[in-house]
């Protein structure tokens with residue numbers, strides 16, 4: 088890592104008042120969750136992004152539910168990695184003040200639906216509580232993880248307003264039956280088990296077909312008002328493990344930079360919006376973040 092880059096970033100971070108982190112699939116890559124692009128995004132020889140649309144669900148709900156069943160299994164088995172843990176620490180005022188004494192707020196805006204950032208924060212809070220460290224300086228700011236693309240473990244009705252968090256798996260017996268076929272994410276030979284709609288998850292209120300509680304292309308991401316005001320206020324923006332190809336998240340760093348904020352990009356490979364970076368850290372975030380925030 089370039090020492091000037093590191094020093095420049097640390098100085099800017101030390102003076103930051105309102106910090107935001109924009110995270111993408113690369114943050115969870117070390118936890119074994121496949122990314123969407125850069126060679127990560129094939130499921131049974133299908134492009135994962137082609138399944139993340141309302142049209143794909145309408146055309147083939149069985150296939151899309153199998154894709155999400157696989158992703159739910161993966162996320163349930165996954166452990167949080169070093170990068171999730173460091174970001175969780177930065178959400179605790181006691182730790183944040185050590186590296187950013189001027190900081191007033193720190194929010195993680197994640198495009199990930201795997202809940203690993205929430206888990207890392209829950210785990211850390213529990214750990215601190217077990218150590219008897221419960222005072223205000225240790226208390227995490229509530230709402231500091233903003234899950235803009237929804238939640239993998241939420242199920243919602245396609246017709247009425249019903250939605251519920253559900254960590255059980257399989258969500259219905261028919262999805263359990265295809266498990267043997269979905270061990271290998273890239274297994275091009277896997278057969279598409281055509282599950283009849285009647286055997287897929289349904290709404291307990293109105294009996295219509297249910298869907299995963301995530302945001303597909305063309306749908307409105309969650310918490311946009313809150314995110315817009317966080318982006319407007321931010322003078323420090325970390326962009327971690329995202330290809331910055333999907334809007335609106337892809338545009339946030341530019342907005343911070345345009346208002347003379349500092350933008351630090353952490354990515355294994357070049358990303359679409361590297362030109363927005365004030366500091367550019369090339370490498371795996373689970374390796375780089377521990378060096379930047381030892």
Ligand code: BJW
Pocket residue numbers: 110111112113114116117122123124125127128136139198199200236301302303304305306307308327328329330331332333334335353354355356357358370371372373
């Ligand atoms: C590592 C690493 C390691 C690997 N360490 N790095 C403006 C312009 C053009 C188009 C649009 C626009 N505004 C809206 C659109 C349309 C569309 C869009 O952006 N299309 C583009 C493709 C052009 N956007 C939308 O439709 C969004 N909706 C919207 O804007 O609505 C507006 C609205 C307002 C009001 C009313 C109504 C509407 C919705 C987007 C939804 C995206 N959904 C998905 C699926 C979510 C559910 C699920 O997970 O299944 O979200 S698609 C997928 O892409 C997923 C991701 O969150 C998202 C972003 O991907 P991400 O995280 O960047 O992953 P990758 O794989 O692309 O990149 C990983 C990166 O990590 C790589 O760079 C690697 O190098 C790196 N990496 N390992 C560090 N260890």
Ligand code: ZN
Pocket residue numbers: 244245246247248249290291292293294295
């Ligand atoms: Zn319903």
